[in-house]
Amino acid sequence: MASGAPAKRVDAVRALRDAGVTALLTFGLFLPLIGFQTVTDVRNDLILNTRWPLLFAVVALVGFSRLAYSFAIEPWLQNRALKPAVEPAAWRGKVARWIIPFAIGFVVAYPAIVLATAGFGRAVKWIDNFGIQVLIYVMLGWGLNIVVGLAGLLDLGYVAFYAVGAYSYALLAKTFGFSFWILLPLAGTLASFWGILLGFPVLRLRGDYLAIVTLAFGEIIRIVLINWVDLTNGYAGITSIPRPTFFGIPFNADDDGFAAVFGLEYSPIYRTIFLYYLILALAFLTAFVTMRLRRLPVGRAWEALREDEIACRSLGINTTNTKLTAFAMGAMFAGFAGSFFAARQGFISPDSFTFLESATILSIVVLGGMGSQIGVAIAAVVMIGGTEIMRELDFLKLVFGSTFDPTQYRMLLFGLAMVLIMIWRPRGLITTRQPSVVLKERKAIASDLVKEGHG
Amino acid sequence: MTTPLLTVRSVKTFYGRVMALKGVDLDVNEGEIVTLIGANGAGKSTLMMTVCGNPRAREGMIDFAGQNITRMPTHEIARLKLAQSPEGRRIFSRMTVLENLQMGATTADPSHFKRDLDRVLTLFPRLQQRISQRGGTLSGGEQQMLAIARALMAQPRLLLLDEPSLGLAPLVVRQIFDAIKTLNAEDGLTVFLVEQNAYHALKLAHRGYVMVNGFITMSGTGHELLERPEIKSAYLEGGRH
Numbered sequence: 001m002a003s004g005a006p007a008k009r010v011d012a013v014r015a016l017r018d019a020g021v022t023a024l025l026t027f028g029l030f031l032p033l034i035g036f037q038t039v040t041d042v043r044n045d046l047i048l049n050t051r052w053p054l055l056f057a058v059v060a061l062v063g064f065s066r067l068a069y070s071f072a073i074e075p076w077l078q079n080r081a082l083k084p085a086v087e088p089a090a091w092r093g094k095v096a097r098w099i100i101p102f103a104i105g106f107v108v109a110y111p112a113i114v115l116a117t118a119g120f121g122r123a124v125k126w127i128d129n130f131g132i133q134v135l136i137y138v139m140l141g142w143g144l145n146i147v148v149g150l151a152g153l154l155d156l157g158y159v160a161f162y163a164v165g166a167y168s169y170a171l172l173a174k175t176f177g178f179s180f181w182i183l184l185p186l187a188g189t190l191a192s193f194w195g196i197l198l199g200f201p202v203l204r205l206r207g208d209y210l211a212i213v214t215l216a217f218g219e220i221i222r223i224v225l226i227n228w229v230d231l232t233n234g235y236a237g238i239t240s241i242p243r244p245t246f247f248g249i250p251f252n253a254d255d256d257g258f259a260a261v262f263g264l265e266y267s268p269i270y271r272t273i274f275l276y277y278l279i280l281a282l283a284f285l286t287a288f289v290t291m292r293l294r295r296l297p298v299g300r301a302w303e304a305l306r307e308d309e310i311a312c313r314s315l316g317i318n319t320t321n322t323k324l325t326a327f328a329m330g331a332m333f334a335g336f337a338g339s340f341f342a343a344r345q346g347f348i349s350p351d352s353f354t355f356l357e358s359a360t361i362l363s364i365v366v367l368g369g370m371g372s373q374i375g376v377a378i379a380a381v382v383m384i385g386g387t388e389i390m391r392e393l394d395f396l397k398l399v400f401g402s403t404f405d406p407t408q409y410r411m412l413l414f415g416l417a418m419v420l421i422m423i424w425r426p427r428g429l430i431t432t433r434q435p436s437v438v439l440k441e442r443k444a445i446a447s448d449l450v451k452e453g454h455g
Numbered sequence: 456m457t458t459p460l461l462t463v464r465s466v467k468t469f470y471g472r473v474m475a476l477k478g479v480d481l482d483v484n485e486g487e488i489v490t491l492i493g494a495n496g497a498g499k500s501t502l503m504m505t506v507c508g509n510p511r512a513r514e515g516m517i518d519f520a521g522q523n524i525t526r527m528p529t530h531e532i533a534r535l536k537l538a539q540s541p542e543g544r545r546i547f548s549r550m551t552v553l554e555n556l557q558m559g560a561t562t563a564d565p566s567h568f569k570r571d572l573d574r575v576l577t578l579f580p581r582l583q584q585r586i587s588q589r590g591g592t593l594s595g596g597e598q599q600m601l602a603i604a605r606a607l608m609a610q611p612r613l614l615l616l617d618e619p620s621l622g623l624a625p626l627v628v629r630q631i632f633d634a635i636k637t638l639n640a641e642d643g644l645t646v647f648l649v650e651q652n653a654y655h656a657l658k659l660a661h662r663g664y665v666m667v668n669g670f671i672t673m674s675g676t677g678h679e680l681l682e683r684p685e686i687k688s689a690y691l692e693g694g695r696h
């Protein structure tokens with residue numbers, strides 16, 4: 001194998017046999033699911049329909065996919081495994097240097113770009129459904145990244161802190177009429193308090209055990225929200241939550257509203273743009289704080305904790321405090337995001353804080369590459385933005401008929417994208433870890449010092 | 456004579472119900488190199504870890520620099536300037552060499568960081584070359600140097616080294632032993648060393664202890680122990696060169 005082994009020839013017989021077996025299995029599986037369909041006619045009798053063409057189309061599709069896998073993807077994966085890891089090319093470094101300023105410029109200019117291209121009427125949808133939605137998940141991803149990516153504590157109940165933030169804002173704003181700007185830090189503080197509360201019992205747990213306990217914690221919070229009807233109004237949720245104001249100026253059509261004060265014609269777009277920049281600022285805050293913390297002892301301790309807890313302790317790091325601060329910081333940003341969410345929606349209910357949310361946020365962190373902020377941001381854009389774009393694919397109706405609703409397939413595509421990313425990059429999109437410190441001056445070492453010592 | 460830097464008195468340590476240390480007495484004086492030798496499973500690493508409070512001693516007493524540390528949490532013991540390069544090295548593999556060293560300096564005075572860094576990099580020039588390489592990609596010997604260097608960054612008064620020569624080529628073992636000697640001679644560092652490489656360790660150390668099955672069975676100066684027939688037959692046969 002020394003002389004760079006040639007790619008293995010594809011065994012055609014085996015590939016065909018595999019495809020046949022796969023098609024057969026698909027047939028067996030989908031015969032009852034797709035092949036037969038029962039409908040009730042006008043007399044309310046059950047009629048058994050057969051759908052052979054559809055069934056065979058599916059079987060053929062799966063069979064050919066398997067064939068394609070044997071002939072194309074498998075050899076490619078094997079080839080890739082054989083090739084030695086190459087140093088990243090120089091152009092990659094250049095791209096990496098410019099990509100961040102470019103991305104920042106783009107997100108800052110995004111509302112203007114949308115206004116210019118989509119027009120005033122459709123812009124709200126693009127800024128709100130797409131921009132704000134993605135940014136919320138970028139922020140949540142960055143927050144969870146502190147806990148999972150940096151400190152290595154697998155947290156499956158992250159949405160609990162998001163919920164705490166949202167309900168804190170909703171309840172306090174409705175009951176006491178405090179403004180968004182007072183409640184934002186308060187919601188963050190409350191969420192981080194709950195983070196510490198969760199942290200204490202799970203201090204000694206790691207990995208799978210920690211995951212299960214945090215999962216349970218997330219469910220507990222949701223079930224309390226459902227059942228404590230006096231406080232939270234249960235399933236019905238909380239409505240007409242006060243919206244954030246522009247430093248005291250509300251976004252409404254009144255005479256003292258934002259539009260009137262600034263002499264503009266009233267439009268809901270001003271609030272949307274304001275909310276966009278608000279969540280953008282919150283997301284930047286998260287990224288900035290995380291970046292700073294990574295260079296401070298506490299951030300370094302998080303990363304060291306992920307690697308080796310015993311070594312940390314013997315170096316004088318208080319691992320208890322280190323874990324608790326990771327939980328608290330992560331929870332605080334979820335709390336910020338939660339109170340923003342409540343203020344943006346004006347309505348919250350326990351439905352928004354299901355395990356699926358935690359799972360989505362965790363997928364974003366894992367797919368992005370644990371610990372990489374850029375990776376997490378890209379993953380959030382792909383996963384959340386991608387599924388939002390699904391709503392827009394009206395042309396699919398031409399292909400699949402007018403009853404076809406692409407949004408129903410969001411989760412299917414979500415899963416498919418995840419599988420593909422994991423085949424392509426098993427350790428996430430961005431795996432290189434940026435050192436938190438580099439030596440500025442490169443000292444020249446005399447060569448006699450470098451040589452192996454001789455006794 | 457002044458009181459020893461480290462005093463271990465009738466310490467018993469348990470793993471569950473199994474007694475791993477069965478009443479250990481041992482002293483390390485300031486400025487000494489003391490070595491502990493013994494067969495696999497004798498309890499040497501357990502003693503090292505017990506001194507650091509992980510696991511705790513169930514009975515007995517451990518004193519360090521005049522303080523009773525028997526019940527202290529590990530991280531507070533470390534802050535008293537007792538550093539350990541543990542068995543299995545336990546370096547942070549995804550972090551760079553420099554970051555590892557920085558982690559070592561957690562309890563140290565930050566204003567001395569530069570000076571300490573220069574010191575360990577002069578001691579282990581190989582680390583200087585690898586300064587921005589990730590710890591996990593270092594060779595075994597380099598990882599061992601890093602583990603020692605990281606412990607040194609804490610400006611320790613007492614350095615515990617658990618089998619620094621494990622799995623290393625004789626040349627690298629020599630380098631590491633030379634480094635220990637230099638540290639002791641030039642910086643007055645006190646070293647407590649666990650070794651399988653009994654011959655080298657006893658030659659290097661001022662004093663040595665022999666551990667068998669959780670007991671200390673013999674002690675004396677390095678030279679004395681080297682001359683003992685029991686030691687020769689049990690630990691030195693074939694090992695000398």
Ligand SMILES: Nc1ncnc2c1ncn2[C@@H]1O[C@H](COP(=O)(O)OP(=O)(O)OP(=O)(O)O)[C@@H](O)[C@H]1O
Binds near residue numbers: 494495498500501
């Ligand atoms: N975490 C643990 N749980 C249970 N038993 C343990 C544990 N660690 C060590 N032991 C047992 O305690 C005894 C002493 O182990 P220790 O690691 O101290 O030996 P050692 O002298 O360092 O041996 P070696 O030279 O092989 O490193 C052994 O019998 C070992 O099996």
Ligand SMILES: [Mg+2]
Binds near residue numbers: 500501542617
């Ligand atoms: Mg050992």
